[in-house]
Structures are given as C-alpha cells and as structure tokens.
Amino acid sequence: MRSPAPGIPARPQGSLSRRGFIAASAAVAGGLVVGFRTAGAEAPPAPAPPPTPNPFDAYLRIGADGRVTVLSAHMEGGQGVGTGVATLVAEELGADWNSIDIEAAAGNPVYYGNMAMGGAFQLTGGSTAMSSSWHRYRQAGALARQLLVAAAAEAWNVPADEVRVAKGVLSHASGRRGTFVDFVERAAALPLPEDLKLKDPADWRYIGNAGLRRPDTAAKTTGAQDYTIDVRLPGLKTAVLARPPKFGATVKAFDAAAVRRLPGVVDVIETPRGVAVVADTYWQALKGRDALGVEWDESRAETRSTGDLFAAYRKQAADGEGIPIHGLGDASAAFAAADHRVEALLEFPYLAHAAMEPLNAVAWLDDGRLELWGGLQMPDHYQAVAAEIAGVAPGNVVLHMMTAGGFFGRRATPDSDVIVEAVSLAKALPGVPVRVQWSREDDMTGGRYRPMYVHSVHAALGADGRVSAWKHHVVGQSILKGTAFEAFLENGIDATVVEGIDDMPYAIPNLAVRLTMTDVGVPVLWWRSVGHTHTAFAVETVMDDLARLAGRDPVEFRLAHLDKSPRHRRVLELAADKAGWGTPLPAGRHRGAAVHRSFGTYVAQVAEVSVADGEWRVERVVCAVDCGIAVNPDIIRAQVEGSVGFALGAIAHGAITLTGGAVDQDNYDSFRILRMNEMPAVEVHIVDSAEPPTGIGEPGVPPLGPAVANALTSATGKRQRVLPLGARV
Amino acid sequence: MQLSVNGKTHELDVAPDTPLLWVLRDHLHMTGTKFGCGKAQCGACTVYVNGAPARSCMLPAAGAASAEITTIEGLRGPAADAVRRAWTTLDVPQCGYCQSGQVMAAAELLERNPAPTDADIDTAMSGNLCRCATYARIRRAIHQAAGELEAGRNA
Numbered sequence: 109m110r111s112p113a114p115g116i117p118a119r120p121q122g123s124l125s126r127r128g129f130i131a132a133s134a135a136v137a138g139g140l141v142v143g144f145r146t147a148g149a150e151a152p153p154a155p156a157p158p159p160t161p162n163p164f165d166a167y168l169r170i171g172a173d174g175r176v177t178v179l180s181a182h183m184e185g186g187q188g189v190g191t192g193v194a195t196l197v198a199e200e201l202g203a204d205w206n207s208i209d210i211e212a213a214a215g216n217p218v219y220y221g222n223m224a225m226g227g228a229f230q231l232t233g234g235s236t237a238m239s240s241s242w243h244r245y246r247q248a249g250a251l252a253r254q255l256l257v258a259a260a261a262e263a264w265n266v267p268a269d270e271v272r273v274a275k276g277v278l279s280h281a282s283g284r285r286g287t288f289v290d291f292v293e294r295a296a297a298l299p300l301p302e303d304l305k306l307k308d309p310a311d312w313r314y315i316g317n318a319g320l321r322r323p324d325t326a327a328k329t330t331g332a333q334d335y336t337i338d339v340r341l342p343g344l345k346t347a348v349l350a351r352p353p354k355f356g357a358t359v360k361a362f363d364a365a366a367v368r369r370l371p372g373v374v375d376v377i378e379t380p381r382g383v384a385v386v387a388d389t390y391w392q393a394l395k396g397r398d399a400l401g402v403e404w405d406e407s408r409a410e411t412r413s414t415g416d417l418f419a420a421y422r423k424q425a426a427d428g429e430g431i432p433i434h435g436l437g438d439a440s441a442a443f444a445a446a447d448h449r450v451e452a453l454l455e456f457p458y459l460a461h462a463a464m465e466p467l468n469a470v471a472w473l474d475d476g477r478l479e480l481w482g483g484l485q486m487p488d489h490y491q492a493v494a495a496e497i498a499g500v501a502p503g504n505v506v507l508h509m510m511t512a513g514g515f516f517g518r519r520a521t522p523d524s525d526v527i528v529e530a531v532s533l534a535k536a537l538p539g540v541p542v543r544v545q546w547s548r549e550d551d552m553t554g555g556r557y558r559p560m561y562v563h564s565v566h567a568a569l570g571a572d573g574r575v576s577a578w579k580h581h582v583v584g585q586s587i588l589k590g591t592a593f594e595a596f597l598e599n600g601i602d603a604t605v606v607e608g609i610d611d612m613p614y615a616i617p618n619l620a621v622r623l624t625m626t627d628v629g630v631p632v633l634w635w636r637s638v639g640h641t642h643t644a645f646a647v648e649t650v651m652d653d654l655a656r657l658a659g660r661d662p663v664e665f666r667l668a669h670l671d672k673s674p675r676h677r678r679v680l681e682l683a684a685d686k687a688g689w690g691t692p693l694p695a696g697r698h699r700g701a702a703v704h705r706s707f708g709t710y711v712a713q714v715a716e717v718s719v720a721d722g723e724w725r726v727e728r729v730v731c732a733v734d735c736g737i738a739v740n741p742d743i744i745r746a747q748v749e750g751s752v753g754f755a756l757g758a759i760a761h762g763a764i765t766l767t768g769g770a771v772d773q774d775n776y777d778s779f780r781i782l783r784m785n786e787m788p789a790v791e792v793h794i795v796d797s798a799e800p801p802t803g804i805g806e807p808g809v810p811p812l813g814p815a816v817a818n819a820l821t822s823a824t825g826k827r828q829r830v831l832p833l834g835a836r837v
Numbered sequence: 838m839q840l841s842v843n844g845k846t847h848e849l850d851v852a853p854d855t856p857l858l859w860v861l862r863d864h865l866h867m868t869g870t871k872f873g874c875g876k877a878q879c880g881a882c883t884v885y886v887n888g889a890p891a892r893s894c895m896l897p898a899a900g901a902a903s904a905e906i907t908t909i910e911g912l913r914g915p916a917a918d919a920v921r922r923a924w925t926t927l928d929v930p931q932c933g934y935c936q937s938g939q940v941m942a943a944a945e946l947l948e949r950n951p952a953p954t955d956a957d958i959d960t961a962m963s964g965n966l967c968r969c970a971t972y973a974r975i976r977r978a979i980h981q982a983a984g985e986l987e988a989g990r991n992a
Contacts, residue, residue, distance in 0.1 A: 331909035390862070465932070746928065
C-alpha cells in the first residue's frame with residue numbers, strides 16, 4: 109500500500125495483521141444483518157462482501173498501545189456521529205472513554221450498510237446514524253467484551269462470569285488484573301459466543317452521560333483536524349474547473365494553449381462537467397481558469413429566472429391539478445361548507461447548503477487501483493461510479509472517509525458531482541493524485557439546492573371550532589426524479605417533497621394533499637431536513653392562523669388536535685412550560701410555537717422575538733426534543749442549538765435567485781447565513797425516553813421557521829408567507 | 838520572498854499576488870488555516886499579522902513579507918490556552934472547519950479585552966461564520982475563558 113503523508117488517517121486496507129487486533133467478526137456482522145432489518149423497510153439482499161484483507165477489522169480494533177479504534181459506518185461532518193457510535197461500543201466493551209479513537213470506515217456494505225434503510229448500502233443521511241447503529245455497534249462492543257472475558261477466564265482458569273470488565277481493565281476477585289491488550293490475541297482466536305448479552309440500561313455509564321466529551325474536539329482547536337482540503341500526497345496537484353455559467357450549458361471553445369504556458373499549470377483537461385485547469389497549487393489553478401476564456405453553448409441551458417418560475421408555480425398551485433397523494437374524507441366539500449377559512453399561498457426559495465469547506469475530492473489512479481478521499485455520504489455509490497469511470501473493479505477503489513467541513517446533505521449527490529470530476533481527472537493523469545477544489549463561488553452557484561416551492565393551503569374550521577378541512581397542494585421539483593435514485597419514487601411520487609404534510613399529527617377529518625412535480629433545469633438536492641424545511645413551515649403557520657381564527661391559544665389549539673399523538677403533545681407541553689408560555693413578556697417581546705416530527709424525532713420550539721422600529725430579532729428559543737434514548741445528551745443539545753442557528757439564517761436571509769438562468773448569489777455576502785450577533789439564546793430540554801434512539805442532526809431545523817414566523821405574527825398581526833422574511837416586518 | 842511565520846523565517850519562490858492563505862497551505866503545508874470564501878467574508882482563514890487578526894485569503898503574500906505572521910499552529914499564550922480549554926470543556930466545535938479562525942479571533946479578543954460583554958463578543962466574532970452555528974457555545978466558551986483568566990490573575 110502506498111503510504112499517505114503524515115497526518116492522513118491510514119486506511120487499514122491490506123496493511124493490518126491480525127496480530128494485535130481484535131474485531132467483531134465478519135461472520136457475526138453478516139450473519140446478524142438479516143435480524144436487524146427495520147421492520148417494514150424495503151430490504152434488498154445485501155451484496156456479497158468484496159474481498160476484505162482482514163475481516164477482523166469491521167467495527168473495532170484494539171491496538172498494541174491499548175487504544176480502541178472504533179470504525180464508524182458514518183461520515184463525520186460535525187453532527188457527532190463518530191462520538192455516538194463510539195459511545196455504543198465503549199459502553200458494551202467496558203472501555204475507558206479516554207482510550208477511544210474514531211475512524212470512519214467504508215467499502216463493505218455487509219459491515220456498514222445503513223440498517224435504517226434496509227442495510228444494503230452505506231449512507232450517512234436522513235438522521236439515521238444512531239438508529240442504524242444502535243444494535244450493530246452495541247453488539248460489536250458486547251461481542252468483543254465477551255471474547256476478551258473468555259480469553260481472560262481461560263488464561264486465569266476461572267469461570268467467565270467471575271471476570272469483571274471496567275474502564276478497559278479485566279479483573280478477578282483473586283486479584284488478577286489485565287488490560288484488553290493482554291488478551292487480544294487469545295480472544296481473536298476464540299470461537300464466537302452464540303448468545304450475546306447486552307448491558308442492562310441501569311448499568312450504562314456512557315450512554316446517556318452528558319459529561320462525555322467528544323474525542324475530536326481538541327484537534328479542532330489547534331488546526332490539527334484534517335479535512336479533504338488538507339490531504340497531502342506526494343506530487344498532489346490541484347484542479348479548478350470552469351463549469352457552465354447556466355445549468356445545462358455546454359463547452360463550445362476555450363484557450364488551452366495560453367493556459368498551459370502559465371506558471372505551475374500541469375494540464376488543461378475537458379471533462380464531462382467542465383474544463384479543468386490542473387496546477388501545482390490552488391492559486392495557480394485559479395489564475396489558469398481565469399485565463400481559459402471558455403465560450404459556452406447555452407442553447408440547451410435553463411434560462412428562466414426564479415421570478416418567472418414562481419409565477420408559473422403560483423399558477424400551477426391555483427389550478428388544482430397535480431397528483432393526489434393522500435386523502436381522508438372530502439376536504440373540498442368540508443372546506444366549501446365552512447364559515448371560517450384560511451387560504452394561504454406560501455413561497456420558498458432555493459437554498460444553498462453553503463458548508464464552510466467548499467466541495468472537494470482527491471483521486472489517485474495508479475496501476476489499476478484508485479484511491480478516493482472525500483466527505484463521502486454515499487461511499488458505495490461513489491465507489492461504483494468511480495470504478496466505472498476509472499475502468500477498474502469496485503474492489504480496487506479504496507475509499508478514505510474524510511471528516512467533512514459541514515455537509516447538510518450536500519455530499520450525497522446522486523450525480524456524484526465532485527467525485528466524477530476528480531476521478532475523470534485522475535484517469536486522464538494516471539499516477540498523479542489530483543484534488544478538485546471548488547471555490548466558494550463554484551460551491552454557491554453550483555446548484556444542488558433545496559428546491560423552491562409554492563404551497564397552496566386551504567384550511568377551515570368546523571362549527572365545533574376544530575379544524576374540519578385541509579387541502580394542501582405543493583408545487584416544485586422532485587429531488588429524486590431524473591437522478592440515479594429515481595427508483596426511490598413511489599408510484600411516480602417523490603415522498604421527500606410532501607413529508608410532514610401527509611403524515612401531519614393533527615386529527616383532521618378531511619385532508620387532501622396534492623403534488624405537482626415541475627421540470628426545471630436547476631439541479632436540486634436534499635438540504636438539512638429535506639421536505640420538512642418547507643412543509644413544517646406551511647403546516648405550522650396555517651395551524652397558528654386557524655387557532656387565531658378560532659380565538660384559541662395556539663398551543664392549546666394544537667394540543668386539542670393531538671389526542672392520538674402523545675409524543676407530539678409531550679414535547680409541545682414541555683417546550684411551552686419551560687418557555688413560560690402564557691406568562692407576561694416585557695413590552696415588545698412576543699412568542700410563537702411550533703411542533704414537528706421528522707426522521708422519527710419530535711421537536712417543539714417556542715421562539716421569543718423582539719420587534720422594534722420594524723426590525724426583529726429572535727432573543728430566545730426553548731426547545732423540547734424526544735429522540736428516544738438520548739445516547740449523547742450534550743451532542744443532542746449541540747445539534748439542536750446549531751439547527752436553530754442554521755434554520756434562522758435561512759428563514760431570515762436565505763435565498764438563491766436566478767436571473768436569466770444565472771445564479772445571482774456567489775458568496776457569503778450575497779447569500780447570507782447566520783452570524784454571531786444574530787444568534788439567540790437556546791435552551792434544549794430532552795424528554796426522558798426508553799424508545800430506541802432516532803435522529804438529531806436534522807429534526808431541530810423544521811419547527812424554528814414557523815415558531816419565529818408565528819411570534820412575528822403575534823407581534824404585528826400580519827402574516828408573511830414568502831420566505832425569506834428579511835430583516836424587517 | 839521571505840516570510841516569517843510563527844517565529845520561523847521561510848524563503849519562498851511564489852508569485853507575489855498569491856494570497857498568504859495559499860502560501861501557508863500549498864507552499865508551507867500549514868493547513869490549520871482554512872479556505873472558506875476567498876473574499877474576507879467568513880473568517881476561516883484568520884491569522885495574526887503583527888499580532889492583529891487578518892484575513893489571509895485576500896492578503897497578498899508580498900504584503901506580509903515584512904510582518905510577523907502567527908497561525909493557529911503557532912498560537913500560544915495564556916489567552917489561547919484558556920480559549921482552547923473552554924472550547925474543549927464545552928465541546929464547542931461541530932464540523933470544526935471554521936474553528937481555527939474562531940479560536941484565533943477569540944484569543945485575540947481576550948488579549949485585548951479580558952472581560953468582554955456579549956456586545957463585545959458580537960463585535961469581535963461576527964466576522965467569523967460558522968455554518969454549524971456553534972455561536973451559542975462560542976459565546977459561553979469566551980465567557981468561561983475570560984473567567985478562568987480572571988481567576989488566574991487573582992490567584
């Protein structure tokens with residue numbers, strides 16, 4: 109194996125001897141896969157594992173230095189997933205938390221397939237990491253512990269049930285003591301135990317422990333944490349691409365000769381995604397790109413403006429067409445019969461992910477073997493795509509799962525954007541490692557946005573003052589249609605567009621949900637909390653308007669419709685209680701509430717806003733969260749705090765607009781995200797639960813927008829239905 | 838061109854318009870300083886030039902040739918130590934990509950202002966973007982570090 113430069117996490121691929129390491133075995137990993145499948149999930153059979161040099165390094169290894177390395181099936185990008193997975197292993201293993209290291213692993217779906225999504229492919233997304241890992245990684249830790257105990261029992265000639273394990277030390281009442289390292293070799297040679305015993309929750313010391321610190325924090329305060337942009341390899345070149353200025357435009361001509369003469373430029377290469385300038389350094393590549401003078405053929409490009417698109421969407425929303433996707437009772441008749449109605453037309457803009465690390469990937473094709481470094485949310489997919497482009501077998505594509513400098517969905521692209529670019533260049537330059545680095549402008553104007561949508565909602569109150577009718581029509585692009593994942597459409601319907609509407613928790617007797625999927629040449633993608641980013645806003649602002657119309661308190665009105673949704677009720681009551689809902693506020697302050705379930709997690713938020721001279725700010729957000737068992741309470745709090753800031757930036761400022769097909773925003777000055785001075789105080793209260801853990805990376809986002817908008821409506825008496833809200837109300 | 842970084846002088850052959858950021862990253866292989874925007878909008882590339890925070894992504898290396906540059910790798914001192922301890926105690930970073938810049942900005946703030954108010958923190962830190970929005974913890978950590986420094990002075 110080529111050895112990467114210092115500082116690059118070494119992949120164990122082919123380089124590990126069994127000696128000195130123990131791991132949950134392939135047999136157990138594979139054999140138990142079936143039993144773990146989520147009930148009801150579509151579960152295609154897991155593919156046969158690729159040849160694995162060492163099957164004993166699937167989930168953890170114990171090094172000769174006593175360090176326990178947990179091999180996480182999930183990409184770390186700030187959400188704390190590595191810590192979460194390691195917590196499960198350390199708990200069951202009986203490890204000392206301070207001896208834990210975390211590495212993300214990939215390349216074998218039998219080990220690392222996402223159990224919350226059927227298990228057949230590896231994916232970090234949909235806030236599924238903890239639900240996918242809950243059984244798998246506790247079992248891996250427990251298996252390793254049982255093998256170590258058995259080895260110690262054998263060595264000490266004592267019954268296994270007399271061997272104690274705590275903080276990485278095995279001990280016996282006779283006074284014998286040893287560390288994991290002392291028994292690793294013997295344990296690795298033992299047959300696997302047939303019955304696996306997990307700890308009683310009463311004995312947990314790490315799961316649920318808010319005092320557990322993240323192992324990856326210190327490196328992030330010294331500059332030592334490496335990301336894809338930091339990968340160092342001998343002879344590494346940097347590539348910058350000139351991509352179409354409008355989506356769908358193609359290359360007509362460019363001046364390669366002039367650019368090749370520039371200092372540091374190695375080559376100019378046309379790829380299917382644009383023209384690449386490959387140079388010794390980023391700055392040289394960037395200067396080279398400036399000199400390319402690419403002429404584009406825009407005859408097939410998307411040239412509409414977002415203003416035109418919104419006008420078309422509004423018309424489509426009004427025409428009552430679309431695919432009926434959900435229905436209860438007769439919503440049209442109930443709406444027509446009602447005396448008190450809300451008619452809402454809502455507009456949601458395109459949104460950029462705008463992660464701090466601009467998109468990038470490193471590829472190196474040498475002697476029939478391709479190595480790929482990146483923030484890989486979908487490693488198997490990228491492995492297959494890379495193998496096809498490079499013309500090598502998938503098993504000869506080695507994946508290096510780098511920590512991502514934020515992602516929010518952006519590193520899970522069905523069209524494998526930056527992966528295709530990097531591998532295409534690696535193929536054109538065999539033997540040369542190449543990093544494709546997007547500039548901020550490339551990243552911001554490069555599409556793959558949260559789609560723009562128009563919602564038309566017609567809702568009404570019955571004579572009893574309860575919601576009697578709800579007609580909801582969503583118009584906008586499908587995230588899946590026309591992509592490599594089109595097979596995930598159900599009867600031609602993209603469920604990610606309407607999630608959060610058809611499954612709304614309120615008891616409403618007449619409900620009709622329709623969907624119009626539009627064809628626009630702007631590539632779109634999942635963006636932190638996906639469909640819930642807009643559906644929660646629509647449902648929870650209209651629900652608030654209905655409460656006002658009914659003359660009821662918005663929280664009490666919601667609770668009255670949540671009889672069959674106890675977990676919604678619980679978080680809403682908790683957030684309202686902690687926020688002092690109903691108690692007097694200082695002059696100029698107003699509250700708004702929202703509750704929403706996404707990715708199996710229930711979140712309620714009460715936002716407190718101040719309005720002065722037409723300018724508003726959010727002062728405080730009180731959050732209540734039910735995500736099942738809280739594996740890492742402090743990470744849950746951190747994710748919800750961050751979700752509040754992420755969502756607030758979007759509803760206050762976030763919009764990508766197009767003029768004549770060209771994106772108008774290209775950096776953080778024109779696409780504003782939240783800054784320090786706009787961050788509210790955030791309180792997070794976690795519901796005590798014995799349910800299996802669900803996700804937390806995304807569910808804190810959806811309720812924030814409607815909670816803030818509802819508070820602003822309390823303040824002004826007006827309702828703004830077009831996002832972003834802007835600085836003034 | 839000569840460049841003095843973290844007390845060490847480097848002899849470099851680079852185009853004079855190359856931003857300091859890329860000299861640090863691509864020529865000196867000091868990658869703790871991050872590229873975020875290239876337009877002095879995000880603060881991920883914050884270094885000190887003669888002790889004052891500067892955006893290295895828009896500063897031509899030639900303009901820094903006579904200055905003493907400090908990067909996250911060379912950041913030392915009581916304020917920096919207190920900031921790092923507070924960052925670690927409170928687990929401030931999420932993805933961590935912006936945090937080199939955040940730590941640089943926070944340490945400099947505490948050097949200048951040992952007891953910053955929330956308004957002082959807003960002024961000093963609002964140029965440092967964090968897409969994970971760790972701002973609430975950054976604020977807490979700065980207050981905590983300030984408290985620790987204060988306790989140290991009184992001890």
